[in-house]
Amino acid sequence: MTRRLQIGELAAASGITRDALRYYERKGLLPRSWRTTGGFREYEGAAVDRVRFIKQAQSHGLTLREIRDLVSHQADAGRTRCRHVRELLARKLTQLEMRRRELDAFSETLREYLEMCDRALQARSGAECPVVENLGRARGK
Secondary structure, three states, X not given: OOOOEEHHHHHHHHOOOHHHHXXXXXXXXXXXXXXXXXXXXXXXOOHHHHXXXXXXXXXXXXXXXXXXXXXXXXXXXXXXXXXXXXXXXXXXXXXHHHHHHHHXXXXXXXXXXXXXXXHHHHHOOOOOOHHHHHHHHHHHX
């Protein structure tokens, strides 16, 4: 049997706060903790790996809801689990690709604005910033 960790030990081992651990538990990201006779939360040692996975998945753009969906299928068997995970990953990939297209379009707009600024600064005129004027016209439409 693996050693159980009290909430403070899990917080220290995983690098997140006790409040975050309680929140993860409430949201179904972590299995319910056991309680000691004194009422303290205790977690299986594997909870450290689970918390690390949650933080890594968050850093790569998954929401807590998506992470919960991923970890909630651990009890599913083989193909069923794989089907659920695949659906989630396919949805996320579609969202990321759409976001990338939006960012590419915005990057192009910023490049155009940068060129407008460069031309205005090279002209050395006392005119207003063309980007500000352009944005003001767009807002006034």
